[in-house]
Amino acid sequence: MVPDDGAGYKKEPACTRGTGKPVRVLEKGWTVSTTSALNERMDARAWGVLLVLAGAVFLEGVDVAMLNVALPAIRADLGLSTGTLSGVVSAYVLGYGGFMLLGGRAADLLGRRRMFLSWLVVFLLFSGLGGFASEGWMLLLARFVTGVAAAFMAPAGLALLIGAFPEGPRRTKALGVYAGTAAGGFSLGLVVGGLLTSVGWRWVFFAPVLLAAVILVAALLLIKEADEPERPEGGFDLPGAFSITGAMLLLVYGVVRLEHSGNGMAGTLGVFAAGFALLAAFVAIERRSPDPLVRLGILRSAPFVRANLGALLFIGSFMGFQFLATLYLQEVRGWSPLQTGLAMLVVGVDTVLAPTLTPRLVNRFGNVPVLFGGMVLAVLAYLLFLPLGMDWTYAAMLPTMVLLGLAFSLAYGPLTMAATEGVDEREEGLASGIFYTSIQFGTALGVSAVTAVNVAALGDATAPAAKLDSLQAALLIPLAAAVAGAVITAFGLRGATAPERPEPVRVPV
Secondary structure, eight states: OBBOOOOSSSSSOOOOTTTSEEEEEEETTTEEHHHHHHHHHOOOHHHHHHHHHHHHHHHHHHHHHHHHHHHHHHHHHHHHHHHHHHHHHHHHHHHOOOOOHHHHHHHHHHHHHHHHHHHHHHHHHHHHHHOOOOOOOHHHHHHHHHHHHHHHHHHHHHHHHHHHSSTHHHHHHHHHHHHHHHHHHHHHHHHHHHHHHHHHHHHHHHHHHHHHHHHHHHHHHHHOOSSSSOOSOOOOOOOHHHHHHHHHHHHHHHHHHHHTGGHHHHHHHHHHHHHHHHHHHHHHHHHSSSSSSSSSGGGHHHHHHHHHHHHHHHHHHHHHHHEEEEEEIIIISSSHHHHHHHHHHGGHHHHHHHHHHHHHHHHHHHHHHHHHHHHHHHHHHHHTTTTOTTTOOHHHHHHHHHHHHHHHHHHHHHHHHHTTTTTGGGHHHHHHHHHHHHHHHHHHHHHHHHHHHHOOOOOOOOOOHHHHHHHHHTTTHHHHHHHHHEEEEETTTTTOOOOOOOOOOOOOO
């Protein structure tokens, strides 16, 4: 067996039989090339790096999910207004979405390992601060800085993963594990958040601190500076950084304002106008900059754009659905937070299927067909949930939950692969940042859109039947977003081809 350095073989093995490739005995008297087989295997350190990076993305998902479940308990204990409580969620979204592109480019220019480790420490510290909060402003500050930390940490972690596993079966497998863990963090976080909230809501903040500390120690031991690619030449584009960060903050804030009809449409439109003006200024700056923060040419890739639009719509549809399903189960049906988390736990089946089934399907059929299958399953899941009723049994809800678990299994990993495939290694942080920005905008848009429709449809009514009708009206938003995601993905099917299977090299021994 020949050592694999992650990018090929260190030396030519003695037994190549003149083929120029490593070979192994297939059956008596014959041999076959084992290049693809070896590339599919990972040594202990590679597994360690993968688990550390997957643990970090799990940390982000579980942190958000646990807080969502704990919000009613936090409001009751601290006496927060509805606006402040909503701000606790929005503050994280603002920090995450506002600084994501800057975080992705910083990983390329300043070092992925450095950005990952340093911002993991910030994430740890400010998550702990949230647990000690005694006033609303402390929670708002803690969640905003935690979101900023995630904005720098997430693209650095994904770029480290892409760099550690070259394109091929190993990367497909690694991204499958990564995607399954990311989605599993959110689904398991609903249950864990319910359990921790029953003990005390502050543990929703303290638990991520403990997990972050373990990940930090493991990352210091396993992720080495030598693993990083050569950093791009040139300086840091400060005008571009300020303009895009300001634009992202304003656009995300504008989306968040849509949730609250009392904010006034004129003010919301003004926020959007200012955000788009800064975005236009950013494009003008990047066209003239010798060292652009975002090379605009990366947006000319149709597969790259399709992957990011698909991610925005797929995640947005699910986050909107999850919000509405939580309202249905808790406010209409009277279920507890723990019961709600357990009801949606089956969605976490992707934690098992994404790293096991999905890589096999991608290697067999190609990335885009598998992704399209996941999008179609999401459409079917939301369709089946539309006729929800006051007396629905869990058995009636179960098909939707199962289909969503399968949809995440088939879609999330391939979306990640499509958004980073073929990207120059010096721009992997940038590509990761754009991908996570799409996800964060999808999250904000999905929740805000369903909230706006739900509030408009409900009006001043308080009866359970009226709440049910407004939820059904809002459920059309996730369905429409999933359909749009499937249509956009379908445009990539025409040029999609299944991965080439290497022919065995059969030579006599």
